[in-house]
Amino acid sequence: MNPIEGHLPIRSPLHDILAPAGIAVIGASNDPTKRGYKAMVGLIKDGYRGDIFPVNPKADMVLGVKAWPSVTAIPGNPELALICTPAASVPGLVAECGRRGIKGAIILASGFAEVGSDGAALEREMMAKAEAHGVRIIGPNTSGVFNLHHRVNLLALDNVKPGDVGIISQSGNMLLALALEAQHNGQVGFSTYVGPGNQSDIGFDDYLRYLGEDENTRVATLYVEGFRDGRKFLEVARDVTAMKPVVVYKSGSTEEGQKAASSHTGALAGSYAMTVDLLRQAGVSVVQYSDEILPVAEGLGLLQKARGKRVAVISDGGGQATIASDRLAEAGLELAALSESTRQRLRDVLFPQASTVNPVDVAGSTDANPSLLATCMEIVAEDDNVDSVFLVGMFGGYSIRFAESLMGDEMRGAEAMVDLARSTTKPLVIYSLYTPIKPPALRRLHEAGLPVYASIEQSVRVLAALGERGQYLAQNQRQVRETALAPKPELSGLFQRAQAEGRDLFEHEARQLLREHGIDVPMERVARSEPELEAVAGEFGDVPLAMKVVSKDILHKSDAGGVKLGLVGEQALQRARADILDSCRIYDPDAVIEGMLVTPMARKGVEVIVGVVRDPIFGPVLMFGLGGVFVEILEDVAFRSIPLSRHDAASMVEQIKAKKILAGVRGEPAVDKEALIDLLLTVSRIVEAYPQLSELDLNPVIVHADGYAVVDARVIVERDTQHTLQYKESVA
Known part of the structure; x- marks a missing residue:
């Protein structure tokens, strides 16, 4: 069955392009320094099963394959063309591809929109030809493509094994780094790679949709510098993450020009933090550091999810147990509270000096019998209070550190861990300080599909991603779409008048808008x-x-x-x-x-801000955080894409660092969180109902134990000249 059948009703056209029955290599060459040579080598060396059509008017043969003088001279109907020629030749070649019936073209050349106005004009010409002739474009300015399960290796990368990690990366060097890391790891393989380049036609949302449908891809992994259509990407991500994990590393931040927006919310929108919040809202696992990309992708691909965020740590060293506990807390995970029966079972197999309070420290109990670590893992995995199990220490290295005779015990322990992994739904994650030298016991674990890491930090990031994904999936099944608001004619009239007069809503008009839709405004x-x-x-x-x-x-x-x-x-x-x-x-x-x-005057309470912007990339976005004059300095805010679910609104309130203030400090009562959540949901629905609303700032909103008061309301109106003209004509 299609992995996301029922979610994405129309099959992606990229299947035919990325798994083609025939490929034309335009600019194929016998010169080893040319991309047309490398692409031919990759196809031939990897044993591509389809037809290869080198196109070179100056050669009869390229690497032993008959060459053709032009695209139109090619026999048959290749589905994909790789264009390796200079930018100026591309528009004409795209048109030739279209006339030949080629469905997709990969454009390697740079020199398009990324270099300025002349390049942008050339890119527009290329796209006009593509649209006229029905050719889909990957690139231009792309690093290339591979689909290893179909032996399409247009990058000629060596020693990259087929697997289930799909990669879309705006950086060719990042792909190379991941490929080398996977080669060192020895267990991770890839399905499809695409460098999206300028995304003049096919964007991240299209590629993610393809990876979601691809039966050879178990986890989609993306390195993103910038989205072309962020809102569309979020829509596709919600569908894909319901069926398989999606990992994103987002580099950089938005242009400083967005900081010059006219409201507090506008000043904070467009930030890296906003992008991360919106991706996570759609179920995406966002990694902060580049060296987390492959470990998290591997862990999610192998283990998929954890039921929650309660982790049992088993360690053969107190120091590393402490480090693991610190990192788990920082990642928002919890040390599971082991039941008394679990602790007693641990005491039955460990030395008296062992600690059976999580983190469990075996205190030398396993020095002579390392297979006991597997027994401990099995005991804690059976505890209902535990969502995942984290083994920390030197497993795999006992025979190296103490005696070669322990090799058998370690291998028996490894087999027991493999059996446990097959019988439990709870993720088992292993950190060993011997991982870099790959001893036999660790190789056995890895080969059986248990992730083994050389870093506590990477292990914890994997555990966090598993917990986040499990909670997202559980909550996603309970999501209830809020009923849409119908716009009121008299309120739509407020926006029309403001547009006609070239102004924003006056505050009393903004208050009227809020009040008429049930928001408590003094x-x-x-x-x-x-x-x-x-x-x-x-x-x-x-x-x-x-x-x-x-x-x-x-x-x-x-x-x-x-x-x-x-x-x-x-x-x-x-x-x-x-x-x-x-x-x-x-x-x-x-x-x-x-x-x-x-x-x-509003009575005393906690000041918060509720704001909305229509982001040029992601569309309408709601912001919530600590309010008042310091909001732009503290930046303790959370973002969600509109429309919101009730869970989205509740998670915003729980996300900010100031949530302890909302819970009540120094004798102050806790605020009315349910009223606050209702406010966020109503604002979200108002934004959906009135597309003329460009930005909204409620700052501050003073929250009390029994409700809230909107102290200041600002609504910035979309400058729509067509609306203005229509309004002026209607009142003339």
């Missing part, structure tokens, strides 16, 4: 003159009030002196109005001031 009044202010004062009485300027020209009110707090009585309001007018005229003499917004 009452406000807008006074446009002194007489109106007198009426407002009478309405509120002796309640302490806040006053803010209402002006389309003053976005950050505090910076302009446009906010006054703690005002009681009409005289205080009149003085505050005069002060605000003076300050705002100094700040911007040309600012048009509509009036003053007056609202009751």
Whole structure:
């Protein structure tokens, strides 16, 4: 059965391109320095079973294979063309490929959009030819492709074994590094590799979809510098991660230009942290360091998932047990609380001085019989409190460290671990300080499909990925889509008026938008003159009030002196109005001031921020974190792609470092988290209902033990000239 049948209804066209029955090598060469030579060598050496058509007008034979003078002269119908010629020749050759019925072309040449306007024009010409003739493009500026199970090796890489790790990498050197690491590891093999290059046609989402469908790929692994369509990638990732693991290493950060956005949320969006949060929301396992890519891919490919994050550590050395415990805690994992019956069973087989409190320290019990480590692993694996088992120490090296006669015990221990791995659903992860020299017992484990690592840190990252994936899959099965909001005509009219007037929503309009959709917003009044202010004062009485300027020209009110707090009585309001007018005229003499917004002061609580941006790569994104004026400095925030599930909203609240403050500190009560989660969900639904909403900032929102108060609301409107023209015509 298709691995993700029912999730991606249309089969990816990349199957025909990446597993072709025939390949045309355009620019095939007998010169060993040319890519056309290397591609021919890779196909011939790996025993490609399809037809090879070298294209070279100056050669009759290339590496013993008959050559053809042009693409149109090729007999038969190859499905793939590898174009190894200079950039200027590519558009014409793509058109020839299309006329010949070739479905896909790999463009190796650089010199396209990555070099400037002239290259961008050439890339557009190439794509016009491709679209006109129905040719799909990999690249340009790609490092190449291999599909080892079909013996398509267009990179001519040596000693790369077929396996189940699929790789898409924007760096050819990163592929080479992973290939060399796999060669040293000896057990990891690859299915498909593609260098996406400029992604002028086929992007990361297309490649991930293919790997999701590919029966030879058990785990998809991506090195990403930049997404072309991040929102589409997230959609595909949600489908693929439901069926198989996806590992991403995201390098770099976004351009500083995005930091100049007009709101707090806009200033923080587009960051590396945002990208990581959105990928994890879609079930992707994100690794932080490049040396984690292959270990995590291997571990997820072999073990798939853990039920949760509770780990039992078994160690033959106290120091390494302590290190493992530290790294597990840092990774958000837990030391499982072993049951009393489990501890008693451990005491029955270990020396009296052994510690049976997790982490379990065998304290010399295994020096004369290392197979006891397998017995301990079996005991803790049967504990319902344990989700995964982590063996830490020198297993595999007892016969080296102590006596050769222990080799038999170690091999028996290895076989027992293999049997345990086959009988339990709980992952078994092994760290041994002897891993680099590959003793027989460790080779046996690895050959049987148990991951063995030479680093505690890498082992813990694998355990973390297994736990995260297990929890994601369990939660994903319970996800319930929130009911969509229907936009209200009068609120849509607010956006249309703002667009027509070239402004954002005034704060009282933003509050109306929130209030009409069920968000708890304190009452406000807008006074446009002194007489109106007198009426407002009478309405509120002796309640302490806040006053803010209402002006389309003053976005950050505090910076302009446009906010006054703690005002009681009409005289205080009149003085505050005069002060605000003076300050705002100094700040911007040309600012048009509509009036003053007056609202009751919020009572004491915890300040948080809720924000939204429409990211150019990922679409609408919601942000939550500690609020107030320091949000951009502390950057203690969480991001999720809209729409949100209830689990997404709850996980945002739990993710931030300041969650302890929300739980109550120094005698303060815990905040109403359920009300906060409801707020995040409603904001998400509002954004879906009103596409004219470009950015939203609720900062601060003051959260209490029994609800919250939105103190400041800012809605930035999409500048849609077509909407503006339509609105002006409708009111004319």
